[in-house]
Amino acid sequence: MSTEAWMAEGICRQVDGDLWFPEKGGSPRAAKAICFRCPVQEPCLRYALDHDDRFGIYGGKTSEERRELKRKAAA
Numbered sequence: 001m002s003t004e005a006w007m008a009e010g011i012c013r014q015v016d017g018d019l020w021f022p023e024k025g026g027s028p029r030a031a032k033a034i035c036f037r038c039p040v041q042e043p044c045l046r047y048a049l050d051h052d053d054r055f056g057i058y059g060g061k062t063s064e065e066r067r068e069l070k071r072k073a074a075a
């Protein structure tokens with residue numbers, strides 16, 4: 001993973017990282033709630049979209065939600 005400067009500001013660096021990778025069928029709610037308070041939510045989401053990250057929660061969006069955003073952007 002890149003060492004872009006914003007990554008050091010992510011709240012998830014201070015919390016249990018497993019929250020951002022819930023088990024299949026697990027809830028993303030706790031991670032998303034933290035992301036929505038994170039000061040780098042915007043660059044984080046942009047990074048995940050640009051790098052096509054397929055797993056985990058980034059910028060408050062699940063992989064399914066990111067795929068949907070990309071579909072809409074491409075339409």
Ligand code: SF4
Pocket residue numbers: 007009010011012013020034035036038039040041042044045057058059060
């Ligand atoms: S937006 Fe969420 S995943 Fe991204 S750095 Fe912040 S807490 Fe971590």
